[in-house]
Amino acid sequence: QTVVTQEPSFSVSPGGTVTLTCGLNSGSVSTGYYPSWYQQAPGQAPRTLIYNTNTRSSGVPDRFSGSILGNKAALTITGAQADDESDYFCVLYMGSGIWVFGGGTKVTVL
Amino acid sequence: QVQLVESGGGVVQPGGSLRLSCAASGFTFTTYGMYWVRQAPGKGLEWVTFIRYDGRDKYYTDSVKGRLTISRDNSKNMLFLQMDSLRLEDTAVYYCAKDGGTYSIGQWGQGTLVTVSS
Numbered sequence: 001q002t003v004v005t006q007e008p009s010f011s012v013s014p015g016g017t018v019t020l021t022c023g024l025n026s027g028s029v030s031t032g033y034y035p036s037w038y039q040q041a042p043g044q045a046p047r048t049l050i051y052n053t054n055t056r057s058s059g060v061p062d063r064f065s066g067s068i069l070g071n072k073a074a075l076t077i078t079g080a081q082a083d084d085e086s087d088y089f090c091v092l093y094m095g096s097g098i099w100v101f102g103g104g105t106k107v108t109v110l
Numbered sequence: 111q112v113q114l115v116e117s118g119g120g121v122v123q124p125g126g127s128l129r130l131s132c133a134a135s136g137f138t139f140t141t142y143g144m145y146w147v148r149q150a151p152g153k154g155l156e157w158v159t160f161i162r163y164d165g166r167d168k169y170y171t172d173s174v175k176g177r178l179t180i181s182r183d184n185s186k187n188m189l190f191l192q193m194d195s196l197r198l199e200d201t202a203v204y205y206c207a208k209d210g211g212t213y214s215i216g217q218w219g220q221g222t223l224v225t226v227s228s
Contacts, residue, residue, distance in 0.1 A: 036214035038155070045205060045221055046147075046155065051214035089155050093213035097169030099157040101147075 002026075004092055006102035012080045012109055020105045021072040022090030028071035033092040035073035037066060040087045040104075049088075050075060077107070085109045112136040112217040114206045119222030126196050130222060132189040132206030139187040140164075142216075143209035146180060146191050148202035149221075158204070159191070173199075196226045 003025035012018040022035055029035060037050040048057040050066035053073065063078045073092075077084055090102045118130040132144070146158040159180040160169045168180050179192040189206055203221040210216025 034213040036210070038215070040155075045218045046215075047218070048210055048215055051210050051216075052212040055212075057210065057216070087154075091155075091157065091215070097160060097167065098171075099160070099213070101155045101157055104154040 002094060002100050004090065004100045004102035006088075006090060006105045008103070009106045009108070012077070012084075012107065014080060014082060014109055016080050017076065017078045018080060018107065019069070019074050019076045020088055020090075020107070021069065021074050022092070022102050023072040024092070029068065029073045029092065031068060033073070033094070035066070035068075036091050037064075037073075037075045038089045038091070039084075040089065041083075042086070046089065080107075080109050082109050112208060114208060114217060114219035116204065116206050116219045116222035119204065119224045121225045121227060122196055123228055124196060124198060124226055126226070128193045128196065128224060130191040130193065130204055130206075130224070132191075132219060134187045134189060134206075134208070137208065139182075140184045144180075144182060144189045145205075145207040145209070145215055146178075146189075147205045147207055147215070147218075148200075149205070150199070150202045153202075156202075160209075161189070163209075193224070196224075198226050200224060201226045 005023040038046040040046045054066040089104045113135045161180045177195045205221045206219040207215045
C-alpha cells in the first residue's frame, strides 16, 4: 500500500524559513510523480499553492517555493507570516488515474 | 472567476444513498477534468475520484469502488457524485475541484458535509 509521508507538525518564527517534505514509504519522489501542494487554513477550503513540483499557482506569493530535495518533494516557506499558519498537504500522482495525499503538516508561526 | 458550489450533503443512515452536485461557472467546464476530494472530521484530505473532461474515463480510490459514482452533465456545467451503500467511514466534507493541469488540482469549492450515522 502506498503511503505518502509528511511531518505532522512544524513551528517557525515570523520571518523565518521552513521546509516541509513529502516522501514515499517505499521509494523516492521524483518529478514524475508531479507533486503538488495545498494550504488549508482553519475552517477553510484548501487552496492550491504549487503544482508540477515547482510551479506556483496564480496569485501565490513567491515566498512559497517547491522543489525535490534528495528523495522527497519539498515546500519551502521563506519569510513566514502569521497568516501562513495552516495545514499543508502534498499529493502525488501515482499513475493510472490514482492520486494519494500525504497526511498533512500543521505549521505554527510563533 | 472560477466558482464551484457543492450541494446535496446531509445526514444519512448506513447503507443509504445520497447524491452530491457541484455547479461550475467562470471557466469552460467542457474542457476540464474534475475531482471529488473528501476530508473526514479532524483528518487530512483524501482523493476520492476523477472524471475526464468528456466523461469517458473515471477513476476511483479503492475504498469507494462500486459504491460511489462520478458523472457530469456538460450541457449544464454540473458535476455529480452518486453515493450508495454508504458507510460510517464515508462521513466527511466533500470538495468539488477543478483540474489544475499536470495532474494537479486547481480550484476548490467550499465543500458539503455528508454525515453517515444511525
